[in-house]
Amino acid sequence: MTGTASAGLGPTAEPGPTDEAPDAVAARLGAHVRRLRLRRGDTLVQVAERTGLSHPFLSQVERGLAQPSLSSLRRIAVALGTSPIELVAAAEDRPHTVEHAVPPFEVHRRGDRPQLAAGFADGDARMLAHSDRPFHPIEFTGSDAEPGPSYVHDEDEFVLVTRGTVVIELDGRRDLLDEGDAVYYAGGVPHRWWAAAGEYRLLIVKERPRV
DSSP states (O other): OOSOOOOOSSTTOOOOGGGSOHHHHHHHHHHHHHHHHHHHTOOHHHHHHHHTOOHHHHHHHHTTSOOOOHHHHHHHHHHTTSOHHHHHHHHHOOOOOSTTOOOSOOOOOTTOOOOBOOTTSSEEEEESSOSSOSEEEEEEEEOOOSOOOOBOOSSOEEEEEEESOEEEEETTEEEEEOTTOEEEEOTTOOEEEEESSSOEEEEEEEEOOOO
């Protein structure tokens, strides 16, 4: 979860993640992991067993004292029945304050560096909106040729292929999506995708987590 965020223009520009202390981002990520765990009725020991991560490390993550690697983030997401992108989006959700009011608009440039390496596939992604928004638009670029684990989350999601061709699997059904094709699926649908050939790019719009 590194990189330089794009900013909007004018006085309503949203401060990027680099304007904020990493501790604050880690705290939001940890708080969301804890909410998901408690909602499922899991203990830290149970999550540790399912992820292969240590109980003390998971405790530190929940308290915002440690930031998991992408590999660990994938494990945590699968164990909690969600996707890494939800966890990353939750960490990006800066709450409304006087200092950080949500601006009425944001401008993002094509040349902006990716802000994170998304955990649901091998590749780069950048958040196209920040703060406490009802939707999380993400541009994802990947080239993973093999299917990874399926992810499930409560929120609806929309995916548009803007470059290349991908195979997408929804609840066990596979479809080939070319450039310009799109898919919408409701929360609770297991999903995953991978490259049919070469690099691809997606525009993903996800609802804000409901917890």
